[in-house]
Amino acid sequence: MKSRNIWPIVGLVSLVVVALAAATVVYRRSQDKDLAQASVAEKLVRPYSPSMGPADAPVTIVEFLDPECEACRAMAPIVKRVVADFPGKVRLVVRYMPFHGNSALAASLLEGAREQGKYWEALDRLFELQPEWGSHDNPRAERIAEILVEMGLDKARLEDAVRSGRHAQKIEQDRADGMELGVRATPSFFVNGTLLRDLGYEPLRAAVEASLRR
Amino acid sequence: MNRWWPLFAALAVALVATAGSLFFSEVMKLPPCVLCWYQRIAMYPLIPILALGLVLEDARCALYATALLLPGLVTAVYHNLLYYGVLPESVSPCTQGISCTSKQIEWFGFITIPSLSLVGFVLIAACLWAFHRSKRKETLA
Secondary structure (H helix, E strand, C coil): CCCCCHHHHHHHHHHHHHHHHHHHHHHHHHHHHHHHCCHHHHHHCCCCCCEECCCCCCEEEEEEECCCCHHHHHHHHHHHHHHHHCCCCEEEEEEECCCCCCHHHHHHHHHHHHHCCCHHHHHHHHHHCHHHHCCCCCCCCHHHHHHHHHCCCCHHHHHHHHHCCCCHHHHHHHHHHHHHCCCCCCCEEEECCEECCCCCHHHHHHHHHHHHHC | CHHHHHHHHHHHHHHHHHHHHHHHHHHCCCCCCHHHHHHHHHHCCHHHHHHHHHHHCCCCHHHHHHHHHHHHHHHHHHHHHHHCCCCCHHHCCCCCCCCCCCCCCCECCCECHHHHHHHHHHHHHHHHHHHHHHHHHHHHC
């Protein structure tokens, strides 16, 4: 294959590959630098965020989740397992990242359940029954409230939590904080402020262990 | 090489578009919507097709590239019409993952991912057309 054209092509391809690699390095670095800034701490955990576990726990896991996201559903039992692995050492904080059509509604209703003191049970139940209400080809938004009412929550108060819009601002703040922190997928975990790059039991457990050792 | 320059230009655009789309999805972790995938199917193979055509000095590669380009161009036009609300969203075929109309990037108000894609396809179309014209002139001369 002797051709006059081959070297310009090799040059062109190398140029683009090098540019892509350089852009990647620059982008990653700027992202890490952003995360290292002090203002990040307040964007990670807001005073209103639902949290489980001791407030002064040595490790804080912040999970940006979407109640309607299947991966979040799959991670839910894993998160529980990791938290149970380190009793009293881990605080779990939930932030909302509403990426789907009914995510914000589900989040408002979850906040409504929180008003009635059943937040974590409600979150578990909505994940468990997610295929019923959050399937992509047949989303049934009305099922969300029904499921919570079936758990024994007060229907009128739940409806009011949505209608009044009193949780909308928090949910929007979560989304805005998540975007600024570089959350582009759900679930995204920050373990003591460091973004977890891989999902699963082992990576999450390892990140908690590493934070405890530090 | 001068006779081949439009194909080099087309290859350069395809390379930049490919690298750019991979940067958005793999580095910035912006999820690609369904229509983006269809446009990628048309854009990515342009690289080996044009590169091989240039190496072998086979002018027919422009034809093969055109066959890929046209569906890509049509998809890009459609995507932009949806994105900018010219077509109602209910026509959108996106049922999974990210909606094709979610605005993930808006630089200076008009640089968006669908508009970048459309510009890429239009530039390549222009290059292929320029190549076609110069070839015809050559055969007539």
